[in-house]
Amino acid sequence: LTINDYQLGDGTPLYDAISGAIAQVKTNSVNRTDEKILFVIISDGLENSSTKYDLSDTRNSIQRQIDNGWDLRFYGLGADAASEATSLGIPLTDGSSFAPSQAGVDDVFDDIAGSFTQSRTKPKCVRAIP
Numbered sequence: 352l353t354i355n356d357y358q359l360g361d362g363t364p365l366y367d368a369i370s371g372a373i374a375q376v377k378t379n380s381v382n383r384t385d386e387k388i389l390f391v392i393i394s395d396g397l398e399n400s401s402t403k404y405d406l407s408d409t410r411n412s413i414q415r416q417i418d419n420g421w422d423l424r425f426y427g428l429g430a431d432a433a434s435e436a437t438s439l440g441i442p443l444t445d446g447s448s449f450a451p452s453q454a455g456v457d458d459v460f461d462d463i464a465g466s467f468t469q470s471r472t473k474p475k476c477v478r479a480i481p
Contacts, residue, residue, distance in 0.1 A: 365398035366409040369439070373412050388421040389466050393459060395428045397435060410440040417441075422466070426459045 369392055376388065398406070413423060417440070425436035425446040436446025447462070449455040 362400040363394070363396045363398060364401040365394055365396075366401035366404040366406060368401075370404040370409045370412050373416060388416070389463075390416065390421050390423045391463055392423070392425045392441075394426070394432075394435070397431065406438065410438075413440045424463070424466075426462075428455075 373390070376390065404412075417423060423441050423445060425432065425439065425441045427433075427435050427446070427448055428451055429448060432448035433443055433446050437443055447459075449459045
């Protein structure tokens with residue numbers, strides 16, 4: 352993939368991606384009472400091109416999964432990440448911004464990797480669902 356192959360077009364179907372992925376996980380996962388689901392959203396910008404789902408649909412889907420015990424995290428590029436997370440219904444403590452740099456991306460993945468170790472506040476993640 353080169354810069355000639357990939358053209359930015361300001362097309363972030365964020366609601367379609369989130370709601371569709373939640374539906375996919377629910378369809379393809381084996382729901383066992385002893386498992387928790389860690390659902391991570393990493394976004395480079397605000398929603399601006401979804402066609403299937405709107406904010407209300409996505410917020411309701413997220414809230415249902417939080418009520419079901421899912422751990423949802425939102426990592427957004429830029430200063431508006433916290434407001435985007437809260438507009439989606441994700442608690443402010445589970446939303447974070449990151450810098451548009453290798454170090455910023457590394458910080459996000461280090462934080463996610465920390466979810467795969469036992470801690471006092473969050474259970475250990477033991478299985479990934481593709």
